[in-house]
Amino acid sequence: MSRWDATDPRHGCIGIDRGKENPLQLCARGLMCPRCEERRAMKRSWKLCNRLQNEIDIAEDAGLKLKVGVLTVTLPGRHHPIRSGTLREQYDYITERTTLPGLVGEHSMRGLNHRIKEWGFTGGCHNLEFTWNDNQEWWNVHDHAILVGYEQDIDIPLKQTAIDDWNDASLLADKKVKNGASTDLYRLGFGGIYSLDWAEDYEFEQAIRYASKVAYLTKPIKAPGEKRSELRKFFNGTDGGNFPRLSRPIGDWGRSFVPVNPI
Numbered sequence: 001m002s003r004w005d006a007t008d009p010r011h012g013c014i015g016i017d018r019g020k021e022n023p024l025q026l027c028a029r030g031l032m033c034p035r036c037e038e039r040r041a042m043k044r045s046w047k048l049c050n051r052l053q054n055e056i057d058i059a060e061d062a063g064l065k066l067k068v069g070v071l072t073v074t075l076p077g078r079h080h081p082i083r084s085g086t087l088r089e090q091y092d093y094i095t096e097r098t099t100l101p102g103l104v105g106e107h108s109m110r111g112l113n114h115r116i117k118e119w120g121f122t123g124g125c126h127n128l129e130f131t132w133n134d135n136q137e138w139w140n141v142h143d144h145a146i147l148v149g150y151e152q153d154i155d156i157p158l159k160q161t162a163i164d165d166w167n168d169a170s171l172l173a174d175k176k177v178k179n180g181a182s183t184d185l186y187r188l189g190f191g192g193i194y195s196l197d198w199a200e201d202y203e204f205e206q207a208i209r210y211a212s213k214v215a216y217l218t219k220p221i222k223a224p225g226e227k228r229s230e231l232r233k234f235f236n237g238t239d240g241g242n243f244p245r246l247s248r249p250i251g252d253w254g255r256s257f258v259p260v261n262p263i
Helices: 033-062 087-095 110-118 168-172 183-187 201-221 225-236
Strands: 003-004 065-073 121-133 137-150 193-199 222-224 247-251
Touching: 003 110, 033 065, 033 121, 033 137, 033 201, 065 201, 087 110, 087 121, 087 137, 087 225, 110 137, 110 247, 137 247, 193 201, 222 225
Parallel strands: none
Antiparallel strands: 003 222, 065 137, 065 193, 121 137, 121 247
């Protein structure tokens, strides 16, 4: 099966700045241009790092210890019909507002935002990723959620899993969600398997890059060539849904924030 890998630098810009070494504009999302998607991911990563720096400054001023982690959750297992759904159906399943047993009203991100607040986190950001599974021949949509809060307030029932080295680039591409198991996540409509990785103080920025730079736009568009049409329609919102929001703020991070311009 031939594969079109948008992260392969040999492809270069395929759109508005074709052939230019340093493109000044970004291609339309539907073109899935590897160079421009990488630039979008770097821009998103920079914004999140600035937001995190703001949290670090506030914590230092207040004399509090900031805690930063990445929680990865997946779709339910093969027994659930959503597993064989289209890319749009899986995206809608995770992002649509829904009612859940035991909780009043409708909740976003399948109630995970409600749980995150209960666990004591003040902010963060969901980063949706989707890949194609050759063996099962289905999409695999999952969420890398950056969680930020003060250590004294956090009480999360999920056990920590392990990541060997935040700076090991191969982990960003090869991370497997297989270490934790949670019935609570299963009740929210996710798979029971998860990973939860806490960053040390010196790893905060790398934690952000882990969840945003790779997951946000570059890895998701690795798929068989015959899936390019479905991807193009999904990115452009012409597959019966709206333009996809692959990154969604949590809690206080949903409030207005203007980062400092880089030098």
